[in-house]
Amino acid sequence: MRVLVLIQRATTPMDRWLMGVSALAILAGMFLTVSRPGQSAVVMRDNRPVLRLALDRDIRTEVEGRLGPVVIQVEQGRIRLLEHRSPRMIGTRTGWIQGAGRTAACVPCGVVIRVEGEKEVAEGDPNGFDAVSE
Amino acid sequence: MGGHGVINRRVVTFSGMIAALLLIALARGFLSPEPPGIQSETRLQMGTLVTISTWGVEKGSAQRAMNAAFEEMGRIEALMSRFMADSAIGGLNAAPRQEFLPLTEELEGVIARGLEIGRLSGGQFDIGLGPLSDLWGFSREPPPDSPPAEKKLRQWLAQRTSVTNQGIEIDAHRVRLTSASVGLDLGGIAKGYAVDRAMERLEKQGVTSALINAGGDMRIAGSKGGKPWHIGLRDPRKADGVIAVMDLTGPVSLSTSGDYERFFLVDGVRYHHILDPATAQPARSGLMSVSIQTRDSMLADALSTALFVLGEKRGLELLTQFPGSAALLIREDGTLLQTPGFIAKPKGAP
């Protein structure tokens, strides 16, 4: 109560108006940034997008690759692809990927997945390579 | 006083709006002079994953330039892939031996370059190994898990040793293959050529800072606003591991050939896809990987394969024929050999 009295005493009507308006504006800003759509990944077959998956929901699905079905799995914000036919996973050494711009591919299957968004390489991250020569 | 208050209130509301507008303008002002960062796109092309990255180009023009570059690579693949029956190379390989067939100027240039490097390498770099590659079948799907029959390899070797001039003869914009053991396989050079042409297309579209990475073949133009491109070199025995770091500013090309790209193991023996025409076997020259830095990607591509097959001693001799080229060899014992001019530092070094 005493605090309220103090606030009442210390503020002008314009102050109170400003407090309300700015609180509303900040809340609106919070709402806008929260409700931004989450990350998603696009699945491409022969360089054509065939599927778009949100990464905030776990799912297991299949796309038709050149050599048969390829399983696409989303789990805990990560995504990976698995081949049915190639037990040695020659085309999918990448494993789970997450983070904007990351890709995983099964080259012989013609299937590429890419996490959407601009690639962000953190400054000073020694592993933030622009490319790896292999 | 009351009227005064109303006026003030209006003034404050009005000025608040002005301030908000100013703030937005300020934020936009800060946004626009900031050069656009990396725009990149990955596509499947030439049997590998190709990534093009541009720097300092706004999204729309970057996309247009990258599309043009990918298109160019697609055109070259359609021309030079030996897996496409309707490609120029497919046609040449299917034609009867000894018969001269017309060549486009472009294809003639690539084949002549391949033959020249082949000559300088004493025949160890060979663009005519199509039939041997088919025997091993590393491009097959599913990939092989055992070597071909010994007999077939011996047959191929017997035929091959009687061949002169690498079995490929160019004459007045025509070419002929002289033996059934010879078939054009530009796998060691065409990818590099395609990368060169793709970079040319990017530059034609006004992109001056870019990186093209096509499997083992890379070409770099410019820098990221003064900061070099930060490239990792794959550790030959650790998937996802990096053994050295290269900070490169273009124009430069970088190509790596290693025994870990396509291989299978039988009884602990590693059979990989880089074949030695002298033995008809995967090259065993004491190296796990060879990286080349030089001006164009076609040369880097060919030299990395040639040095891998030749091994350390003869490989470095070949390298001296190409001024401006430098190499990093990783020996089978894991030690590194870096020739002067090769820009790299071990991972973790400051």
Place this chain on the structure above:
Amino acid sequence: MPLSPPLPMPRLRQDLLIAYLTAAAVTAHLIEAALPGPGPWFKPGLANVFALVAFLRIGWQAAVAVTLLRILASSLALGMLFTPGFFLSLAGGLATIALLALLHLLPNRLGPVGISLLAALAHMCGQSIAAWILLIGHAGILAALPWFLAGSWITGIINGILTFLLIEQLDRHSALLTDP
């Protein structure tokens, strides 16, 4: 009961008051720098109280003096002059000053709390823009800005009330308002 408008003050008194306020602001800045916490984002910003007192009782130029002197002296004392942290402080301070200068130009009915609130928000915006340009390099930080601003909203109001109380006390000491 709203504050009375400031009485005219002799030049020497103004300078003395600025010196006192600056000293107090530096002290507040140093104490806050010693507080544990995740960087410059979640500090109460008590030093601003003294700049606001200067603004309300002397004028906006006095607030400029207190703010800039405070940042300079504190950074010197902390040994972080021209470090990123210094530039973040400076950006926040400059944004605050710009806001006070703007408020000075307009006849308005804002009290200490309203001014302090606006100053805190301006400070955070300035700091965030500087961090975006100097440290982060991409606009991702702007997504977090509403959260930072929510913190500033609270500290801005608290500091405004403190400013109000401090000025109330100051105004009772009429010695400050007469020639020595």
